[in-house]
Amino acid sequence: xxxxxxxxxxxxxxxxxxxxxxxxxxxxxxxxxxxxxxxxxxxxxxxxxxxxxxxxxxxxxxxxxxxxxxxxxxxxxxxxxxxxxxxxxxxxxxxxxxxxxxxxxxxxxxxxxxxxxxxxxxxxxxxxxxxxxxxxxxxxxxxxxxxxxxxxxxxxxxxxxxxxxxxxxxxxxxxxxxxxxxxxxxxxxxxxxxxxxxxxxxxxxxxxxxxxxxxxxxxxxxxxxxxxxxxxxxxxxxxxxxxxxxxxxxxxxxxxxxxxxxxxxxxxxxxxxxxxxxxxxxxxxxxxxxxxxxxxxxxxxxxxxxxxxxxxxxxxxxxxxxxxxxxxxxxxxxxxxxxxxxxxxxxxxxxxxxxxxxxxxxxxxxxxxxxxxxxxxxxxxxxxxxxxxxxxxxxxxxxxxxxxxxxx
Amino acid sequence: xxxxxxxxxxxxxxxxxxxxxxxxxxxxxxxxxxxxxxxxxxxxxxxxxxxxxxxxxxxxxxxxxxxxxxxxxxxxxxxxxxxxxxxxxxxxxxxxxxxxxxxxxxxxxxxxxxxxxxxxxxxxxxxxxxxxxxxxxxxxxxxxxxxxxxxxxxxxxxxxxxxxxxxxxxxxxxxxxxxxxxxxxxxxxxxxxxxxxxxxxxxxxxxxxxxxxxxxxxxxxxxxxxxxxxxxxxxxxxxxxxxxxxxxxxxxxxxxxxxxxxxxxxxxxxxxxxxxxxxxxxxxxxx
Numbered sequence: 001x002x003x004x005x006x007x008x009x010x011x012x013x014x015x016x017x018x019x020x021x022x023x024x025x026x027x028x029x030x031x032x033x034x035x036x037x038x039x040x041x042x043x044x045x046x047x048x049x050x051x052x053x054x055x056x057x058x059x060x061x062x063x064x065x066x067x068x069x070x071x072x073x074x075x076x077x078x079x080x081x082x083x084x085x086x087x088x089x090x091x092x093x094x095x096x097x098x099x100x101x102x103x104x105x106x107x108x109x110x111x112x113x114x115x116x117x118x119x120x121x122x123x124x125x126x127x128x129x130x131x132x133x134x135x136x137x138x139x140x141x142x143x144x145x146x147x148x149x150x151x152x153x154x155x156x157x158x159x160x161x162x163x164x165x166x167x168x169x170x171x172x173x174x175x176x177x178x179x180x181x182x183x184x185x186x187x188x189x190x191x192x193x194x195x196x197x198x199x200x201x202x203x204x205x206x207x208x209x210x211x212x213x214x215x216x217x218x219x220x221x222x223x224x225x226x227x228x229x230x231x232x233x234x235x236x237x238x239x240x241x242x243x244x245x246x247x248x249x250x251x252x253x254x255x256x257x258x259x260x261x262x263x264x265x266x267x268x269x270x271x272x273x274x275x276x277x278x279x280x281x282x283x284x285x286x287x288x289x290x291x292x293x294x295x296x297x298x299x300x301x302x303x304x305x306x307x308x309x310x311x312x313x314x315x316x317x318x319x320x321x322x323x324x325x326x327x328x329x330x331x332x333x334x335x336x337x338x339x340x341x342x343x344x345x346x347x348x349x350x351x352x353x354x355x356x357x358x359x360x361x362x363x364x365x366x367x368x369x370x371x372x373x374x375x376x377x378x379x380x381x382x383x384x385x386x387x388x389x390x391x392x393x394x395x396x397x398x399x400x401x402x403x404x405x406x407x408x
Numbered sequence: 409x410x411x412x413x414x415x416x417x418x419x420x421x422x423x424x425x426x427x428x429x430x431x432x433x434x435x436x437x438x439x440x441x442x443x444x445x446x447x448x449x450x451x452x453x454x455x456x457x458x459x460x461x462x463x464x465x466x467x468x469x470x471x472x473x474x475x476x477x478x479x480x481x482x483x484x485x486x487x488x489x490x491x492x493x494x495x496x497x498x499x500x501x502x503x504x505x506x507x508x509x510x511x512x513x514x515x516x517x518x519x520x521x522x523x524x525x526x527x528x529x530x531x532x533x534x535x536x537x538x539x540x541x542x543x544x545x546x547x548x549x550x551x552x553x554x555x556x557x558x559x560x561x562x563x564x565x566x567x568x569x570x571x572x573x574x575x576x577x578x579x580x581x582x583x584x585x586x587x588x589x590x591x592x593x594x595x596x597x598x599x600x601x602x603x604x605x606x607x608x609x610x611x612x613x614x615x616x617x618x619x620x621x622x623x624x625x626x627x628x629x630x631x632x633x634x635x636x637x638x639x640x641x642x643x644x645x646x647x648x649x650x651x652x653x654x655x656x657x658x659x660x661x662x663x664x665x666x667x668x669x670x671x672x673x674x675x676x677x678x679x680x681x682x683x684x685x686x687x688x689x690x691x692x693x694x695x
Contacts, residue, residue, distance in 0.1 A: 019604045022690070095534050112449075
C-alpha cells in the first residue's frame with residue numbers, strides 16, 4: 001500500500017476578465033475564464049512508507065504548488081491526492097507566531113494550529129524545549145529572540161510529533177550549522193522510523209544525503225523520476241541549457257545514465273585514468289598516484305577554453321573539483337580544430353568505493369556564461385584498499401596514533 | 409404522475425438537506441478538532457492587544473467605559489437631550505447606549521469578517537487547517553469585547569440609577585441572533601473581498617451610512633413617515649429596537665420582528681455557507 005499517491009494531478013490558476021464572472025460561475029453560469037495558467041499537468045507518482053523523495057526543478061516549475069496540493073492548502077483542478085497518514089508540512093517556519101507572546105505560549109498556539117490539544121502539546125513540551133535550546137528565553141516574548149532562535153523553536157514545534165509524511169520546503173537551512181546538523185538528524189531519525197519524506201531543495205547535498213529518489217519538475221510536468229544523482233545531473237544540464245544545446249543521456253554498461261549537455265564548441269574526445277606506470281586503470285589502490293588524461297578538441301573558434309573536472313562519490317557528492325581558470329591555465333583564443341591534452345596528476349586519497357569523473361568545458365570559472373560541453377559520469381573508477389589500515393569514510397587521511405600509559 | 413414528480417422533488421430536497429447537514433457536520437468536527445487553536449487565537453489576540461502595558465486588565469474595560477461615559481455625560485447633561493415618554497434625566501443616554509451595544513457588535517463582526525481571509529492569506533497558503541476556525545475566532549474576540557462593553561454599561565446604569573429588570577435576560581438570545589445575522593453578512597462580504605478588493609473599501613462607507621439609517625441616536629418616533637418606509641427595510645431595525653425595549657424600558661421585545669430577522673439571518677448564513685463552499689477551492693489561488 002502506498003502512503004501517498006498522486007494521480008493525474010493538474011492545477012490551473014484561472015484568470016477571468018472580471019472577477020464577477022468567476023463568482024457567477026459558482027452559481028452555475030457557464031462563463032469561460034480569459035486565461036488559464038497551468039502550473040501542474042498530469043503529475044502522477046506514488047510514495048511508499050519510509051521512502052524519501054526530493055523534488056527538484058527551476059523556479060516556477062511547480063514544486064511549491066505540488067507541495068501545497070499535497071498538504072491540502074490548495075485544491076487540485078483535476079486529479080487527486082490520496083494520503084494515508086498525518087502530514088506535517090514545513091512550508092514556512094514560524095507561521096502564526098505572535099511576537100508579543102512567549103516561546104512557550106507560541107508553541108501551544110502553533111501546535112493548536114496543527115490540530116493538537118493542550119494535553120498532547122504538554123506531553124511533548126519538554127522535548128520541544130530541549131530541542132530548541134533557547135534556554136531561559138523560552139519564557140520570554142518571541143520579539144526579543146534572534147531570528148535563529150525563533151526558527152529553532154518553530155522547527156522544534158513543527159517536528160514535535162513524528163508524522164507519517166513530512167514535507168519540507170527549502171527549510172533545511174535553519175539557524176547555525178550546529179542546529180542544521182541537529183534538524184537534519186531529526187529528519188533522518190523520522191525516516192528510519194518509517195516517515196516518508198518529501199523535500200524541495202536546491203541543495204544537492206541535502207537531497208542526495210537524504211533521498212533515495214528524486215523527481216524533476218519542469219513547466220509543470222514530471223520530466224524525470226529516478227535516482228537523485230541521475231536526476232540532478234539532468235537538472236544541471238537543463239540549467240546550463242542555452243540555445244543550440246542538446247542534452248544526451250547515454251546508458252552506461254553498469255546501468256547508470258551519463259548525461260551530457262552543451263553548445264558543442266569544444267568536446268572531450270577521450271578520457272582515461274592511468275597509473276604511475278602509465279597503464280590505463282579502472283581499479284586503483286588507496287593512495288595510488290594517478291593521472292587523469294583528457295583530450296579536448298576545439299570544434300569552432302572560441303575566445304577562451306577552461307577545463308573543469310570533479311570527482312564524485314557513489315551518491316554524487318563532489319569529493320574534489322577545480323578548473324583551469326582557478327589554476328590560471330586558461331587557453332586564450334584556441335584555433336579551430338586544435339586538440340589539447342590535459343594531464344591531471346593526483347593521489348587517490350579516497351575511501352573505498354566507486355567514484356565518477358565529471359568534466360566541463362567552459363569559458364571562465366562557471367558554466368553559466370558558456371557551456372561548451374558538460375559530461376556527468378564521464379569516467380568511473382573504483383578505489384580498493386589493498387595495503388592500508390582498515391578505515392571508513394570518503395577520505396584517506398592516514399593518522400599517526402601514539403598511545404602512552406599515563407597512570408597506574 | 410404528479411405523485412412521482414412530488415417524490416422526485418422531495419428526494420432532491422432530501423439529498424440537498426443531506427449535503428447541507430454533511431457540510432455543517434464536517435465544519436463542526438473540524439472546529440472541535442481545532443478547538444484549542446480557536447481558544448488560543450482569541451486569547452492571544454486579547455493578550456497581545458494590551459501586552460507591554462502595565463494595567464492591561466484595566467485598559468480592556470477603560471476604553472468602552474470612557475465611550476459610554478462620554479455619551480452619558482455630554483449628551484444628557486450638557487445637551488440635555490430628553491427621550492419622549494420617560495422622565496428620567498439620563499434616559500436618552502441609556503437609550504443611546506442600548507442601540508450602541510447592538511450596533512457595535514454588528515459593526516465589529518462585519519468589519520472583522522470583511523478582512524478575515526485577506527489578512528490571513530499567508531496562513532491559509534502555508535498551513536492546512538479548517539478555514540471555518542477563522543470566522544469563529546473573529547466572532548469570539550468581538551463577543552468578548554462586546555461583553556466588556558456590556559459590563560461597563562451596566563456599571564454606568566448602576567451609577568445613573570437605572571432600574572435593572574428580568575427582561576434584560578433577553579440579551580442572551582438577542583446577542584446570539586445578532587451574531588448569526590452579522591456573521592452571515594460579514595462572511596459573505598469577506599469571501600467577495602478576496603476576489604474583488606473594492607468590497608473592502610465600500611463596506612465601511614455603507615456601514616457608516618447604515619448607522620444613521622438605524623434608530624440609534626434618534627428615537628424612531630421622530631422620523632417622518634415617508635422615511636419610515638425606508639427604515640422598515642433595514643433588517644437590523646427589529647434587533648436594535650429589541651435591545652432598546654429590553655435595556656431602556658425593561659419590556660419583552662416584539663417576537664414578530666425578531667422572527668423576521670431570524671429568517672433574514674438564516675438566509676444570509678445559508679448564502680455565506682454556500683459561497684464559502686464554492687469559493688474555498690479558488691480562494692487560496694488568488695490570495
